[in-house]
Amino acid sequence: MKKALSVFMTSALTVGMLAACGPEEGATSTTPGSGSGGEKPEKLVVWEDKDKGPALDYAIKSFEKEHGIKIEYKEVETTKIQEQLALDGPAGTAPDVVTIPHDNIGPAVTKGLLAELTTTSDETTSRFSESSIDAMTFDGKLYGLPKATETPVLVYNKAFMKEAPKTMDELKAFSEDFTKDGKYGFLALLDNYYFAHGFLSGYGGYVFGEKDGSFDTKDLGVNNAEAVEAVDYINTWYQDKLLPNGIIGENGGSALDGLFNEGKVASVMNGAWSFQGYKAAGIDIGAAPMPKLPNGEPVKTFMGVKGWNVTSFSTNKEWAEKFIDHITNDENAKKRFELTQEIPPNTALLEDPIIKDNELASAVAMQSQDAVPMPSIPEMSEVWPPMQSAVQTVITGKADSKKALDEARKTIEENIKANHSGK
Template sequence: MEIKKLVAGLSVSVMAVGALAACGGGTDSGSSDTSSEGGNKPDKIVIWEDTEKAETTKAAAKAFEEKEGVKVEVKEVKMTDQQKKVALDGPAGKGPDIILLPHDQIGTVVDQGLIAELKDGEKALGPFIDTAKSAVTFDGKVYGYPKAVETPILLFNKDELKEAPASMDDLYKVSTEQKKDGKYGFLALWDNFYFAHGPIGGYGGYVFKDNGGKLDPADIGLNNEGAVEGMDYIGKWYKEGLFPKGLIGGGGGQAMDQLFGDKKAVAVMNGPWAVASYKEKGINLGAAALPKLPNGEAIKTFVGVKTYAVSAYSENAEWAEKFLASLTGEENAKAMFEKYNEIPPVTALQEDATIKDNEVAAAVFAQSKDGVPMPNIAEMGQVWEPMAAALQLVATDKQDAQKSADDAVKQIKQQIEANNQ
């Protein structure tokens, strides 16, 4: 996965907000009548679904229309294009009622006035795992329904490891043994903060302090005692030659994939997006949540949540939420997984055989519960580059972890301050 996808740093130019001429987020919604439930009942609502992933959404839309008498029009728009497009279409009166976005963009689009707070609030989030609930909450308010979750997990060659190690200490022993034969036991892109947050967070570091659902960009925990300990742990793998030098920098991902695909590495830290290519290379692939750190804590990976949100330009917010409650419910979420392998963060599905018997899905589900939602405030954009620089200094043993972390946090704070002026 490219870092651009991980960061999802889209820049949206917001047009001046004009009055809407019609309901349904656009002029093509038609007239409305009055229903005894849900207030004004529109002829239709419009949802933008990701491209080539609309079949199950269309089935859910048809069932909703049959039950509620409200047509749901499903339009396919690439997820990464939707924020920019709704900024143009919404004010023009031709936007949708519902959009899909990566959860880490919620803060930005809220600040730009593109999505609305959910009227059902915390009640809407009842069916979802806690990590997903946090992901769609911004400034203490709920802004979306979680669709799917992804996070890095442990992927390993079952021909070399019969089962996943219980601890990173066990995996370290595998790595030292493999090193004797010129191979690698475990590989991870720990000079990339997206992946490195796992051990840093597991030792007690954090990006922004979470105060009851409100992230505080003035309280950065990336140079506290735990964060430094996590960075020292990362440095250990590089310094002892357990990670190859080629794993540092822009070509690290390709180098890791090649070593694992050529069966010169036993296990890697990577996401579900890598599974298909590994299987194509003939790897007898196993998957599990990442092993516990030497301090006994979980590796706290960043978790990404694809999120449905109600457009701020919609005049059918109540009906949009009603449809989303159905669309992301247990039955439809399971159908989405079966069709598109999108892993739903619905608590009830954790024990469902469809999820439980799929190693990758079960691993993502388990890891997500221990993970941390990628911060969804705009200030997160100032974190990536300083932390990447700090991690590379540690990985190449050019600077100690404390100094590297201190420098990174200083730069992050300066950039945030400059952006807020």
């Protein structure tokens, strides 16, 4: 695990159902050491993201053919999976495998909802980026295999920018020249800590330090001198009126997207989740890693990792583990990318033309190399509101960076002590 902090903003998904095709009859043969008690199950049940179920079909067919185990899946809103598992588990109707954002792993493990992976080999984990495996790890134990990564990048309108600036200084100079008459050179939701974090981390701020391979919740770097410098830098964009106050707050995202889709913005900081909407609006978009900060360091954005996890309620844990090994191999990850455009963390695929020659996918893949996974510990929930409030307080001129961040740290410490047994 790396000394880091991290994200997130989990993508919203909705409840639906799809049944996967499988063998007419499940096999009942046994394989020593496989599944609970060596019994091969007739089927495994999987909860998948909304509208992503069909992307499983390719991998399911080969798994069913090889092992004779039917795979059934349904699509469940990821923000409701923990709540649903807590209900379905005791009722005996929980699935064997689920997909959740990595920052939900800590809370899910704490609630007893996920099982540690105990049969996954080093050969399997080595096919993924180190940071994505870190994201699937909680308290030194592996609780899933990664299937997709997401992180903000620079998205630009090719009608205004022929190529992406390499540095934030270049981007700021471009914005100073371009921003007028209702048009903007660059927009970002920098009052939102998910996006602002990349700047704080790039300057040397951090959320939690590391101790003995785990996050140390008593070591907070949210208000160190480097974090203060980063927020001061963010504030210069507002002081120079390059970022409008109109995109501050909970409606900032829709305002930013609206302006970009109307052709009034040359570039934005956003994630892969925005690509389809921009293209649908008729914008010819390009994408690149975020430009380097004035200190020469990269913008170390938060990285979200979606993974496949085995539930603690499964009676077929080893077979469930074998299934997620199968669906995340390079071949199946590549097929999933073709169908969903979700960026796989399989390192072999980063040089595959399907990603390397795809400008948008390549930008996310490259930015992910400098990104840090969100801490997946429950205490991270205490970080978001105070830090968001701190940055907003600064850019609206209500306090200086040091005072605002000192107050944020105090609030975070108090909330961790009150809500997490004083860890």
